[in-house]
Amino acid sequence: SLRAVEKELLPGFHQFEWQPPLRNVSTSCSVGIINGLSGWTSSVDDFPADTITRRFRYDVAIVSALKDLEEDILEGLRYNGLEDSTCTSGFSILIKESCDGMGDVSEKHGGGPLVPEKAVRFSFTIMSVSVKAEGEKVKVIFTEPKPNSELSCKPLSLMFVDESDHETLTAIMSPIIAERDAMKDSRLIVTIGGLPRSFRIHFRGTGYDEKMVREMEGLEAAGSTYICTLCDSSRVEASANMVLHSITRSHDENLERYEIWRTNPFSESVDELRDRVKGVSAKAFMETHPTLDALHCEIGIATEFYKIFQDEIGEVYRQGNATREERRGWRAALDKQLRKSMKIKPVMRMNGNYARRLMSLEAVELVCELVPTEERREALRELM
Template sequence: MEEHISALGMMCRICGQVITSSKNRSSLARYRTELLAVYKLNLDEEQEGIHPSIVCNKCRRQMQRAHSSMQQGKQYQGTLPKKRDFSAHDASCWVCSAHAAYTSHIHPQFGEPSTSGISDQPSTSSQDSALQSSHATAKRSLFGKSVPDPGLASHGKKHIWSVKASLSQVRRDHARRRTKEASEWITDFCEKQKESKTDVLYFLLCENLKECSDSRYREVLASWSKETNDLSAEDCLAMRVTTKTSKSHYEAQYKKFRAKGISILKPPHALNELEKTFMPGNVRFRLEGGTDVIHHTPVKVGKSHAHYGEVSFEPLDLNQEDHPGLETPFPNMKGVAWPYPHALAKTLEELDAEITAGMETAGIDPDDDLCVLTTIKDGADGMGDISITKSVRERLLPDKAFRAAFAVIKCEVVKDGERVTVYEPDAPDSTFITRPLIEAIADENNRASASVLLDGMEQDRVMLQSKEMAVNVGAVWRRHKLKIFNSMIDEKLDRANGGLQGSGSRYICTLCHATTKDSAKTDLGSFCITRSFQETKTTAQYMQVNPDNLSSAELGEIAKGVKSHPILQSEPQQKLLDATHADINMGNFFKKLIICEIARVQTWDITKDVKPMFEAAEKLFNDHVTQTIGLVPKLMMPGNFARDVFNSKNTEHFLALIADEGRKRNLAEVLDAFRNLRKIYRAHHPDADDVCTYKEQAVAMGLRLLTDFPYAGWPNYLHKIIEHVQEGLEDPEGPRTIGGISGEGNEAANKLFRELRGHFSRQHDETQSLRDVLWFHWLYTSPKLKRIGHVETRKYQCSQCKELGHNSRSCPN
């Protein structure tokens, strides 16, 4: 009896399975409600010496799912385990037999055979021969997860050759032998009836599953009709990233589908591992001038002579001190960044599919050893109040953010002595192609913070500029000749970190030595790019040492606008003009000019005497624009307002309040002339004839502005638009476009930064929060994920015309 009670303590109450591990069983008392609802089993009626008191995890899960379906008023689609019957102990107790077989590792039905009865002798039929050949497999599988019924548990009643194991539990060759006759019969049937054997087998399987109420028949039917909704891991990741779905929300959707028996989505852990393959740490490349091939990859591929770098998928922490022995205070900031070379190499690797397609379109063999001339733009920008929620230890961090990014805007190949474009994005100013490099909480006006943030990026750019980078893509090493333009920066950042005085200084240009009062207006049209990085650096060093003991006034004449040692190391020809910030600046310029004309104030400096008139005219102007056009200037972003100012349809409404018709007409003509210039410098592919006459038109507009509105100021961007645009467009080593190298994509990503930081990042640690923002932003701008997501949208099939690419609502038929 003690052996019987011991056996009951190891058996499941429902299926009767022997449970070997304590981790795989639970107490019945915890599931009274489920047992009563599903199996009509009342624990109060259970007897201690007859019924087990535990349940296995498999039965428990099925029981809980069935109970959950019953509570929701639904029918459970799964198969519940059959409840075993337990009785009092007797001489032929199957519980004790099963326990004894378990302890001796011998199944009860493999005992000594009985010698009485001719049926005990093995048969020589082909069927029984097949059963004999599956002896080893059947012996291994029968004592598995279920206990045989009491009839089979008695010793000597049946032999192994008379016990048939499931086809899924035997080796494939045995299963093929056992089903040979059925397969031959179906083959003969298909030949006679001229049916497809695959279709017949699919049909029989579907019908059998449907009769058994097995939900898997839908999957078989979908596989038969080749209509599968299962997504790959890359599809799921692209869908999650492009729709900006958080990991927790994706996991909830995954569990919801799994509970319904639908396995469309891949598990979250698979996506987390897949994300690493899209990071800059997973790329192989080499750079011209390097002694060894740089392998930065989780897989060691290649021969032992190559040098393999350290593997890291995480971004660099900019707060890590590079010189731990140097005791200096660290600036008040937090930031993370990708290494520029690895980020660029990973981007070029993902773009290789589009580059290859462009080569094939141009009639170039992608496998040829050609050097791709690759043009990149990069830059940085600060953000204003970001309204961050800080922890106590980070309460002193500034309420400002700093971001840096880059974008590949063109890839060309030389064919027959001419450059052929093999890759160029449709929208070079888009957020999707502008890839992040730095995400930080820092004040850009703090020189120490700016130095920590920009030093690494500047050194990497100098290392990459005009160098050849070979990126490994499959079996091909694609060579890229790099040309980088540091154009995605505004003038404020350029002056502060380029070693020049502020925008209100006497020297108004970062590209030449024009001055506000002396030459910018009087020598209109005579300027070209004359500044250089080396000149600024040399002048700053001279001013710092002052070897000739010059006075402040004499140093100011020598400095020519230089203030300090430059952090930015790019040449003025590589910066040129940011068209986005030019629009913002010129939009504010023309708005102020219009308000001055409405107020009839002939002065540009708003002093105390004219301030009331100017404010009244500004309020009148804002109300008029709101009533006529529907715009609210105070609530609009500067860039959006500038686009409305330069829209020819709105000119009449903007100038309607100017009383003098002559001055209104003159201002309209100036606006129209500037609008023509803007079309040229904002174009991604400006017409060559328009470029040739650009400066002539620009000088004419400037003279008209000086003649009709002499009191108007002369903004820095207006000077650059008039003097340096044509020079930059005609430079053979230049980008041949001003609008294509603007920082609009980086500016637009500021909104994305706020969204990611609020909803897709950890809030307890600022460094980890920035890491999450940079990680998700990098995935969001991945060319490969964008390409996968774009292909997935075309898989929608119209239910009416059965064509791909649209649904029934947008069906053209």
């Protein structure tokens, strides 16, 4: 058999250990149709055709990603003037987790019935590695330069399941979540630069869209009167108060609220109960950190301004309610102007590229050409 030194040289083989050892984490990673055999196979290749998910063990995947960064980490230590041999503990890794449906991945022109095959992909990115040497401040020794690139985003699990199918999704993801929870309370010991070093791992689930956040945190689906995944605001409250909001929802609170929803301790009616739990009606099964990223901010702003531009072209402030035909005319004029001068094609759904180009000074000047009065043009330029 190979010696430890020789094993280290094998691609993808990295020795590591956990202190304390990870609790209740299975070593097997192939998950078959969930039937109790749990993907039992005699060799790697003959996994059964009815496998619905393939995944890496989370800790193995993290170690593999960490070993890829080995040189960057050592470089970071040297750059910060930290003595390589003294820094063996106090490292922490910040991991961004992402999960999204991939839509329909069925073969488009094979024979057979048209069943939509939906897939969901769960992946993670090592965002940064920092170290706290004794008596020193925390120093960041590695930061992922392209955190949103698909190259830095390591796949962990691929599931043939519709992201709306809550039951199957939770069943498949539960081992990932168990591994994640076990890793939070343990230290990873892995050799970096020839010395064993100990790492603590911090997870941040920020790579989820709103649909997935609602799914994982047990909130009502999109279109719910509770419109926000960050606070308890309802549609009515939000339209009355546009300014003062703070982030109040949390994973633990969602779990507590689900218990209230389940047990109804105050024997309230459905409506009262729903108001008490603010729309939490399923058990939150994974902690997420919902955020609003710059891209969606831009899309939101541009969507609003696209409407404002149309209203200004049609001078809505003078007449108020316009017919649908008139509005269509203003929109057509705006689209035509943008297409003619900036080569921006109209889009069905606002996307990032369109949003950025629409919010440029060039676009505003073009819109101003269509706005009839000078004072409104000035106002529009100022607003932009």
